[in-house]
Amino acid sequence: xxxxxxxxxxxxxxxxxxxxxxxxxxxxxxxxxxxxxxxxxxxxxxxxxxxxxxxxxxxxxxxxxxxxxxxxxxxxxxxxxxxxxxxxxxxxxxxxxxxxxxxxxxxxxxxxxxxxxxxxxxxxxxxxxxxxxxxxxxxxxxxxxxxxxxxxxxxxxxxxxxxxxxxxxxxxxxxxxxxxxxxxxxxxxxxxxxxxxxxxxxxxxxxxxxxxxxxxxxxxxxxxxxxxxxxxxxxxxxxxxxxxxxxxxxxxxxxxxxxxxxxxxxxxxxxxxxxxxxxxxxxxxxxxxxxxxxxxxxxxxxxxxxxxxxxxxxxxxxxxxxxxxxxxxxxxxxxxxxx
Amino acid sequence: xxxxxxxxxxxxxxxxxxxxxxxxxxxxxxxxxxxxxxxxxxxxxxxxxxxxxxxxxxxxxxxxxxxxxxxxxxxxxxxxxxxxxxxxxxxxxxxxxxxxxxxxxxxxxxxxxxxxxxxxxxxxxxxxxxxxxxxxxxxxxxxxxxx
Numbered sequence: 001x002x003x004x005x006x007x008x009x010x011x012x013x014x015x016x017x018x019x020x021x022x023x024x025x026x027x028x029x030x031x032x033x034x035x036x037x038x039x040x041x042x043x044x045x046x047x048x049x050x051x052x053x054x055x056x057x058x059x060x061x062x063x064x065x066x067x068x069x070x071x072x073x074x075x076x077x078x079x080x081x082x083x084x085x086x087x088x089x090x091x092x093x094x095x096x097x098x099x100x101x102x103x104x105x106x107x108x109x110x111x112x113x114x115x116x117x118x119x120x121x122x123x124x125x126x127x128x129x130x131x132x133x134x135x136x137x138x139x140x141x142x143x144x145x146x147x148x149x150x151x152x153x154x155x156x157x158x159x160x161x162x163x164x165x166x167x168x169x170x171x172x173x174x175x176x177x178x179x180x181x182x183x184x185x186x187x188x189x190x191x192x193x194x195x196x197x198x199x200x201x202x203x204x205x206x207x208x209x210x211x212x213x214x215x216x217x218x219x220x221x222x223x224x225x226x227x228x229x230x231x232x233x234x235x236x237x238x239x240x241x242x243x244x245x246x247x248x249x250x251x252x253x254x255x256x257x258x259x260x261x262x263x264x265x266x267x268x269x270x271x272x273x274x275x276x277x278x279x280x281x282x283x284x285x286x287x288x289x290x291x292x293x294x295x296x297x298x299x300x301x302x303x304x305x306x307x308x309x310x311x312x313x314x315x316x317x318x319x320x321x322x323x324x325x326x327x328x329x330x331x332x333x334x335x336x337x338x339x
Numbered sequence: 340x341x342x343x344x345x346x347x348x349x350x351x352x353x354x355x356x357x358x359x360x361x362x363x364x365x366x367x368x369x370x371x372x373x374x375x376x377x378x379x380x381x382x383x384x385x386x387x388x389x390x391x392x393x394x395x396x397x398x399x400x401x402x403x404x405x406x407x408x409x410x411x412x413x414x415x416x417x418x419x420x421x422x423x424x425x426x427x428x429x430x431x432x433x434x435x436x437x438x439x440x441x442x443x444x445x446x447x448x449x450x451x452x453x454x455x456x457x458x459x460x461x462x463x464x465x466x467x468x469x470x471x472x473x474x475x476x477x478x479x480x481x482x483x484x485x486x
Contacts, residue, residue, distance in 0.1 A: 028417070029416075029417035029418050029430050030414075030416070030418050030419065031418070031419045031420075031421060032408070032418055032419070032420055033421055033422075033423050034408065034409070034420035034421065034422065035377060035379050035406070035422060035423060035424070036377075036379055036405070036409040036444065037420050037421070037422040037427060037429060038379070038422075039440055039443035040420060040429055040431060040436060040440055040443075041429065042443055043436070043439040043440065043443060044429070044431070046439075047431075047435060047436055047439050048431075050435070051432055051435040
């Protein structure tokens with residue numbers, strides 16, 4: 001057990017006050033003439049014993065009350081309890097976010113990184129005000145403790161996916177270094193990850209165990225933001241019938257539509273970008289998909305203008321995207337006026 | 340007689356039992372004996388004296404007069420109580436003693452009440468907080484009513 005203000009434990013010395021009052025500063029008795037003294041004498045022995053016991057009990061209670069008050073003012077706290085952020089003692093916390101592209105997979109219209117951010121913000125609101133919080137990601141940059149909880153909140157909100165990332169262990173190492181410099185007794189590390197096999201190989205897990213085993217007082221929390229049954233719809237490589245087209249000849253755009261972990265209908269859209277870069281829908285078709293069986297998709301686009309044309313090909317109904325492993329497949333292609 | 344009574348003052352040590360026996364032997368005819376006392380002495384000699392008075396055919400009324408402090412024990416905190424006749428002193432925490440003391444004084448009065456009832460003696464408990472004239476008048480009226 002630790003104390004936030006251990007100096008206030010000195011207040012327990014005030015317990016001496018009732019002892020002094022009890023034994024030294026006894027009240028001087030008032031004198032009275034009392035003819036019926038013999039009735040007092042008859043009960044004196046039993047009464048004196050009882051009264052002495054009562055006085056000692058009262059003295060003990062007074063001492064205990066003062067000691068308890070001193071302990072309460074010193075604000076005791078327990079280290080590394082099993083409940084996340086449920087204590088009043090300030091905490092030194094490192095929030096480690098995996099920001100690899102797979103954290104952008106969407107489920108119920110939320111990416112895994114967004115889920116991690118949401119949980120982290122909630123967690124942050126539960127931390128005591130005096131807490132030190134560092135926010136780290138897998139970009140491999142050195143971490144620092146944020147100025148205050150507000151800065152930590154902003155840092156979390158600004159987290160983005162990064163195409164090139166370091167192993168999660170690198171970020172954990174950095175977090176452990178920071179926590180080693182913290183002044184707070186209560187130290188915790190939160191790892192927000194979707195626990196993909198690529199990030200958490202057997203070797204990585206063993207390495208993490210090695211790093212954490214010498215730190216039994218460190219609170220370690222792995223927050224799994226992955227989903228148990230991922231459902232992915234995706235487009236394969238975009239294939240064009242030709243890079244250069246003769247005038248008035250159609251362009252054939254083909255690809256493969258794949259569903260993993262699910263089945264059902266899914267639409268594919270082909271959009272042409274106008275001269276202002278604004279997408280204009282040219283084709284949309286819906287295909288029936290079986291789990292794991294690719295479906296060939298083909299669009300034939302005619303009447304193309306002369307010049308360079310840009311287009312996007314992607315899954316329709318963005319709002320209904322269940323999986324984002326192939327979230328957006330874009331292709332750029334050219335048509336050149338033929339003779 | 341009233342003059343004598345008005346000039347009475349408490350002095351020295353007293354023994355009520357021998358006084359009662361002495362009075363009993365002095366009275367040649369059946370008389371009304373009114374005893375005013377705090378009865379703060381050993382009970383058996385007093386009981387014997389009262390029994391002798393009754394045996395001699397006297398009508399006895401026992402006015403048991405205690406000080407208000409002896410009846411209510413109004414003290415608080417540490418007090419030193421001194422018995423005026425023996426000059427014995429006792430230092431006690433009055434608050435803690437009150438309940439025990441009041442129980443003792445109740446037993447003490449009850450002893451006299453029972454003894455007097457058995458011997459046909461009127462027992463009238465009084466204390467100094469009461470108005471004596473009123474208390475006596477009320478007692479005498481009730482005695483007259485009993486015939």
